[in-house]
Amino acid sequence: MTRSKADRQMSYHAGLAAEQRIAQDYERRGFVVARRRWRGAAGEIDLITRDGDDLVFVEVKKSRTIARAAERLSRRQMTRIYAAAEQFLAGEPDGQLSNVRFDVALVDQAGTIEIIENAFGQA
Numbered sequence: 686m687t688r689s690k691a692d693r694q695m696s697y698h699a700g701l702a703a704e705q706r707i708a709q710d711y712e713r714r715g716f717v718v719a720r721r722r723w724r725g726a727a728g729e730i731d732l733i734t735r736d737g738d739d740l741v742f743v744e745v746k747k748s749r750t751i752a753r754a755a756e757r758l759s760r761r762q763m764t765r766i767y768a769a770a771e772q773f774l775a776g777e778p779d780g781q782l783s784n785v786r787f788d789v790a791l792v793d794q795a796g797t798i799e800i801i802e803n804a805f806g807q808a
Contacts, residue, residue: 703792749794
Protein backbone atom coordinates (compact mmCIF):
# COMPACT_ATOMS: atom_id res chain seq x y z
CA MET A 686 0.00 0.00 0.00
CA THR A 687 1.39 3.39 -0.96
CA ARG A 688 1.57 6.20 1.52
CA SER A 689 -0.99 8.27 -0.37
CA LYS A 690 -3.46 5.39 -0.34
CA ALA A 691 -2.90 4.94 3.40
CA ASP A 692 -3.43 8.67 3.92
CA ARG A 693 -6.66 8.55 1.93
CA GLN A 694 -7.92 5.58 3.93
CA MET A 695 -7.04 7.22 7.23
CA SER A 696 -8.77 10.42 6.15
CA TYR A 697 -11.84 8.46 5.02
CA HIS A 698 -12.14 6.65 8.35
CA ALA A 699 -11.53 9.86 10.32
CA GLY A 700 -14.35 11.45 8.31
CA LEU A 701 -16.67 8.56 9.11
CA ALA A 702 -15.84 8.85 12.80
CA ALA A 703 -16.49 12.62 12.72
CA GLU A 704 -19.84 12.08 11.00
CA GLN A 705 -20.76 9.45 13.60
CA ARG A 706 -19.89 11.84 16.43
CA ILE A 707 -22.00 14.60 14.87
CA ALA A 708 -24.94 12.22 14.27
CA GLN A 709 -24.82 11.21 17.94
CA ASP A 710 -24.82 14.86 18.99
CA TYR A 711 -27.93 15.59 16.90
CA GLU A 712 -29.66 12.47 18.27
CA ARG A 713 -28.77 13.49 21.83
CA ARG A 714 -30.53 16.80 21.16
CA GLY A 715 -33.69 15.01 19.97
CA PHE A 716 -33.18 15.02 16.20
CA VAL A 717 -33.76 11.90 14.12
CA VAL A 718 -31.01 11.03 11.67
CA ALA A 719 -32.91 10.37 8.46
CA ARG A 720 -29.96 9.68 6.16
CA ARG A 721 -26.19 9.38 6.32
CA ARG A 722 -24.11 10.11 3.24
CA TRP A 723 -27.18 10.53 1.07
CA ARG A 724 -26.16 10.68 -2.57
CA GLY A 725 -28.08 12.22 -5.43
CA ALA A 726 -27.04 13.13 -8.95
CA ALA A 727 -25.78 16.53 -7.72
CA GLY A 728 -23.62 15.09 -4.94
CA GLU A 729 -23.57 13.86 -1.38
CA ILE A 730 -24.99 15.26 1.84
CA ASP A 731 -23.19 14.02 4.95
CA LEU A 732 -26.21 13.95 7.27
CA ILE A 733 -29.88 14.70 6.92
CA THR A 734 -31.73 15.04 10.20
CA ARG A 735 -35.32 15.68 11.15
CA ASP A 736 -36.53 17.96 13.90
CA GLY A 737 -40.26 17.26 13.82
CA ASP A 738 -41.36 18.27 10.32
CA ASP A 739 -38.20 20.32 9.71
CA LEU A 740 -35.18 18.99 7.83
CA VAL A 741 -31.59 19.86 8.60
CA PHE A 742 -28.91 19.20 5.99
CA VAL A 743 -25.53 18.89 7.70
CA GLU A 744 -22.10 19.22 6.13
CA VAL A 745 -19.37 17.77 8.36
CA LYS A 746 -15.85 19.19 8.12
CA LYS A 747 -12.91 17.70 10.02
CA SER A 748 -9.41 19.11 10.29
CA ARG A 749 -6.63 19.66 12.82
CA THR A 750 -8.38 22.74 14.21
CA ILE A 751 -11.93 24.08 14.18
CA ALA A 752 -10.73 27.10 12.18
CA ARG A 753 -9.12 24.91 9.52
CA ALA A 754 -12.25 22.78 9.33
CA ALA A 755 -14.34 25.92 8.74
CA GLU A 756 -12.00 27.04 5.96
CA ARG A 757 -12.66 23.80 4.09
CA LEU A 758 -16.24 24.76 3.13
CA SER A 759 -16.22 26.43 -0.27
CA ARG A 760 -18.89 28.31 -2.22
CA ARG A 761 -18.77 25.48 -4.77
CA GLN A 762 -19.56 22.92 -2.05
CA MET A 763 -22.46 25.03 -0.79
CA THR A 764 -23.89 25.16 -4.30
CA ARG A 765 -23.54 21.37 -4.60
CA ILE A 766 -25.23 20.86 -1.23
CA TYR A 767 -28.15 23.08 -2.30
CA ALA A 768 -28.56 21.09 -5.53
CA ALA A 769 -28.44 17.76 -3.70
CA ALA A 770 -30.93 19.05 -1.11
CA GLU A 771 -33.31 20.04 -3.93
CA GLN A 772 -33.15 16.47 -5.21
CA PHE A 773 -33.80 15.06 -1.74
CA LEU A 774 -36.74 17.41 -1.21
CA ALA A 775 -38.38 16.14 -4.40
CA GLY A 776 -39.22 12.99 -2.42
CA GLU A 777 -40.63 14.83 0.60
CA PRO A 778 -44.39 15.38 1.08
CA ASP A 779 -44.01 19.21 1.05
CA GLY A 780 -41.25 19.12 -1.58
CA GLN A 781 -39.50 22.47 -2.04
CA LEU A 782 -41.89 24.02 0.51
CA SER A 783 -40.38 21.94 3.33
CA ASN A 784 -38.84 23.84 6.23
CA VAL A 785 -35.09 23.33 5.91
CA ARG A 786 -31.86 24.51 7.45
CA PHE A 787 -28.24 24.03 6.39
CA ASP A 788 -25.79 23.42 9.25
CA VAL A 789 -22.03 23.00 9.21
CA ALA A 790 -20.51 20.73 11.85
CA LEU A 791 -16.83 21.30 12.54
CA VAL A 792 -14.62 18.70 14.21
CA ASP A 793 -10.99 19.11 15.27
CA GLN A 794 -8.35 16.41 15.77
CA ALA A 795 -9.17 16.17 19.51
CA GLY A 796 -12.82 15.42 18.71
CA THR A 797 -14.10 18.82 19.77
CA ILE A 798 -17.19 19.78 17.81
CA GLU A 799 -18.78 23.07 16.90
CA ILE A 800 -22.11 23.14 15.08
CA ILE A 801 -23.04 26.27 13.20
CA GLU A 802 -26.78 26.25 12.65
CA ASN A 803 -28.13 27.86 9.50
CA ALA A 804 -24.52 28.30 8.43
CA PHE A 805 -25.12 29.55 4.93
CA GLY A 806 -27.92 31.33 3.12
CA GLN A 807 -29.03 30.84 -0.45
CA ALA A 808 -26.17 30.46 -2.92
